[in-house]
Amino acid sequence: MKVHIVGGGPAGLYLAILLRQLDHKVEVWERNPQNNTFGWGVVFSDQTLASLQEPDPTTHRLMTQRMRTWENVDIIHRGVCTSVAGNRFSGIARIDLLAVLQGRCQELGVPIHYATDIRHIPPGADLVVGADGVASRLRQRFRQRFGTQLGLGSNRYIWYGTQAPFAGLTLTFRLDGDDLFMAHSYKYSQDLSTFIVEVDEATWRRLRYLGEARSRRRLEQVFAPELQGQPLLSNRSKWIRFVNVVNQHWYSGNVVLLGDALHTAHFSIGSGTKLAMEDSLALWQAFRTHSTVEQALPVFESGRRSGLDGFLAAAVTSQRWFEQARNHMHLDVLPFCYRVMTRSSRVDDTSLQRRDPAFVAAYQQWLRLNDTGQE
Ligand SMILES: Cc1cc2nc3c(=O)[nH]c(=O)nc-3n(C[C@H](O)[C@H](O)[C@H](O)COP(=O)(O)OP(=O)(O)OC[C@H]3O[C@@H](n4cnc5c(N)ncnc54)[C@H](O)[C@@H]3O)c2cc1C
Structure with missing residues (x-):
C-alpha cells in the first residue's frame, strides 16, 4: 500500500514508523524545515508508554531514555502547596521527541519532505493521512464530509518554558486583586519545565492591553514564589484560546484524520501528543488485521472511538472546570x-x-x- 501523510508531527511520524514496518511504502510531507519546532515538554502516562513498547521497541527505548518521571500532583492554593501522590507521569521535550521520531523514519527509509506546505493532496496514494494539526487544511477541505465542528474555550492561555525547578505536575491558582491566574507546570528535562498560564475572560480583559512582553513580566511577578527568580522563556509563545475540534466522521474515502486534526483534548487532562500517538497506534492495529483501506478505516474509527470518547468528555469537563475556577477560589x-x-x-x-x-x-x-x- 502507498501511504501519503500530510504533517510531520508526533501523529504523522509515529504512524509512518509503524506502517513502514508492515512493509507499506510511506512518505511524509512537513511544512516546517527540519529542527524548526515549537513547544516545550509533552507528557505521557505509564499506561500510554507501556502501549508504545511492543509496536516499536526502538522508539520506545529512545523516548524513555530522554524522559523525566514524577509521582505527585502539587496544588498551590492560598500560597499553600498540597501534594497528592500516586499520579505517575513522564515528560519529554517536544523537540527531543520529534528528533527521535524523525531519526527512526530515516533509519526505516521513510522520506520526509521538509519545508513543503501541502495545498493539494499528493496524488497516487492508496491511503492519505491528515496529520496536519489543529488547523488542518486537509480537514477544512473536506469539512462537510467529516462533519467538522470547531469550538473555542472561553479562557486564554499561553505556553512558556522555565528553568525553575518543579517536582511534578504543579497546578498554581493565584488571585491578584480581581485577577485570577492559573499555571500548569511540569518538569520534562534536567533543567527545563513547561509553564502554561491560563486566565479567565475577566482577567484577560485587563491583561490584553499589556502585549506579550509586558504581560510576561506581570506573570513573572504573580508567580514569583514558584519561579524562584527564573524568567519565563518564550518560544513563539502567544495568548490563544483552546480550540475544541470534533469530527462526526473520521475518514472519507481513502482520507483519514489523526491527532489534533481529528480531535483536541484540553491540556489540563493530558497532552494532545499522547493522544496523537495513540491514534497512530490504533490505525496501525487496524491495518495489522485488515489489509484494505475499505476494511481498516471503519475498524480504526469504531475501535478507537470507544476508548477515546470518555476521555474526550472528561477533557471537556476539566476544561470547563478551569473556565469556572473562580467559583471555587x-x-x-x-x-x-x-x-x-x-x-x-x-x-x-x-x-x-x-x-x-x-x-x-x-x-x-x-x-x-x-x-x-x-x-
Ligand atoms: C503554540 C502551541 C504550543 C504547544 N506546546 C505543546 C507542548 O509544549 N506540549 C504538549 O504536549 N503539547 C503542546 N501543544 C499541543 C500539541 O502540539 C499537540 O496536541 C500535538 O502535537 C498533536 O500532534 P499532531 O501530530 O496531531 O499535530 P502537530 O504536532 O500540530 O503536527 C502537525 C504537523 O503538520 C504540519 N503541517 C500543518 N499543515 C501542513 C501542511 N499544509 N503541509 C505540510 N505540513 C503541515 C505542521 O507543521 C506540524 O508539524 C502545543 C500546541 C500549540 C498550538
Whole structure:
C-alpha cells in the first residue's frame, strides 16, 4: 500500500514508523524545515508508554531514555502547596521527541519532505493521512464530509518554558486583586519545565492591553514564589484560546484524520501528543488485521472511538472546570484540592483513595472538623 501523510508531527511520524514496518511504502510531507519546532515538554502516562513498547521497541527505548518521571500532583492554593501522590507521569521535550521520531523514519527509509506546505493532496496514494494539526487544511477541505465542528474555550492561555525547578505536575491558582491566574507546570528535562498560564475572560480583559512582553513580566511577578527568580522563556509563545475540534466522521474515502486534526483534548487532562500517538497506534492495529483501506478505516474509527470518547468528555469537563475556577477560589485548601483532583469524572473517591490514602484521610478529617456546608 502507498501511504501519503500530510504533517510531520508526533501523529504523522509515529504512524509512518509503524506502517513502514508492515512493509507499506510511506512518505511524509512537513511544512516546517527540519529542527524548526515549537513547544516545550509533552507528557505521557505509564499506561500510554507501556502501549508504545511492543509496536516499536526502538522508539520506545529512545523516548524513555530522554524522559523525566514524577509521582505527585502539587496544588498551590492560598500560597499553600498540597501534594497528592500516586499520579505517575513522564515528560519529554517536544523537540527531543520529534528528533527521535524523525531519526527512526530515516533509519526505516521513510522520506520526509521538509519545508513543503501541502495545498493539494499528493496524488497516487492508496491511503492519505491528515496529520496536519489543529488547523488542518486537509480537514477544512473536506469539512462537510467529516462533519467538522470547531469550538473555542472561553479562557486564554499561553505556553512558556522555565528553568525553575518543579517536582511534578504543579497546578498554581493565584488571585491578584480581581485577577485570577492559573499555571500548569511540569518538569520534562534536567533543567527545563513547561509553564502554561491560563486566565479567565475577566482577567484577560485587563491583561490584553499589556502585549506579550509586558504581560510576561506581570506573570513573572504573580508567580514569583514558584519561579524562584527564573524568567519565563518564550518560544513563539502567544495568548490563544483552546480550540475544541470534533469530527462526526473520521475518514472519507481513502482520507483519514489523526491527532489534533481529528480531535483536541484540553491540556489540563493530558497532552494532545499522547493522544496523537495513540491514534497512530490504533490505525496501525487496524491495518495489522485488515489489509484494505475499505476494511481498516471503519475498524480504526469504531475501535478507537470507544476508548477515546470518555476521555474526550472528561477533557471537556476539566476544561470547563478551569473556565469556572473562580467559583471555587473561596474554598479552604483541602476541599479546593479535592475539587481539583476530582474535577473530571476520571478520578473518583475510590481511585483517589488508592492513589493517596493520606490525602483522603486529611480531607475527611477536614470535613468532620468543618461542618460549614462548603462541601
Ligand atoms: C503554540 C502551541 C504550543 C504547544 N506546546 C505543546 C507542548 O509544549 N506540549 C504538549 O504536549 N503539547 C503542546 N501543544 C499541543 C500539541 O502540539 C499537540 O496536541 C500535538 O502535537 C498533536 O500532534 P499532531 O501530530 O496531531 O499535530 P502537530 O504536532 O500540530 O503536527 C502537525 C504537523 O503538520 C504540519 N503541517 C500543518 N499543515 C501542513 C501542511 N499544509 N503541509 C505540510 N505540513 C503541515 C505542521 O507543521 C506540524 O508539524 C502545543 C500546541 C500549540 C498550538
